[in-house]
Amino acid sequence: MPITRPRRAGPIVLAILVAAAALFALYLWTVLNWSYSEGERAGYLQKLSKKGWLCKTWEGEILLSSMPGAIPERFAFTVRDENVVRQLQASMGQRVQLSYSQHVGLPTTCFGETSYFVDKAMVGGVNPVAPNNT
Template identity: 35%
Template sequence: MDNSNHAGPSYKSRFKKFILKIVLGVIVLCAILLWACSWTYSEGTRAGQLIKISKKGVVFKTNEGELNMGGLRMGNANDGLEGNLWQFSVLNEEVLEELKSAEGKRVKLSYKERYKTMPWQGNTNYFITKVEVIKP
């Protein structure tokens, strides 16, 4: 009996299996990353004066805003006191238009906090879902 035909898998078949494992690994990692970026970590509301809405970014332009929640807080040791500002991002165009019309007014913002975000979503993990203008 001649066993020379049973030398094991060829280089080509081993290479194909290796590439398949790499592709499957990348797909699994991308799926986990997308899940982490869409998972809501917490949700709630914050109130204060809406002081800024802007479009920021070098490669990805995102909608960002700042809310002055009132009061002061301690900054770095060299900075001293600073305003109590809260930064957030906006994905929804309708919410963005509501925020633009409420700039400078006191508002109550509903938000969702995500565990992680992609660069094209926003600079913060906080995403505004609802805007309520507080009547004086």
């Protein structure tokens, strides 16, 4: 009867770890590249700062107001594009219109403190529609 040596668990454990890392990388790529929602918001830029202990991200806040005299709602967002950051820094306190995409399920705040990522900003926002006097 031949003597059989016990199988080593090393290659199996390594294969499981590699598969788990690949699945995590695929998940991360998916949530960063496919957005849950996209849209635009307009309001007055109140805050823009670079925050974080280890991962520094640009975080901002605009105040949305549906009508004059109403209590404004805060909209927090993250900016990853340095060109958009410079544009927003120059428009502090002014009305801005932001185009954003929402990415749900990010595993850490290293990508941003919010799930709303601004990719375009327009200073002044949308001009109000003039009444039709015809």
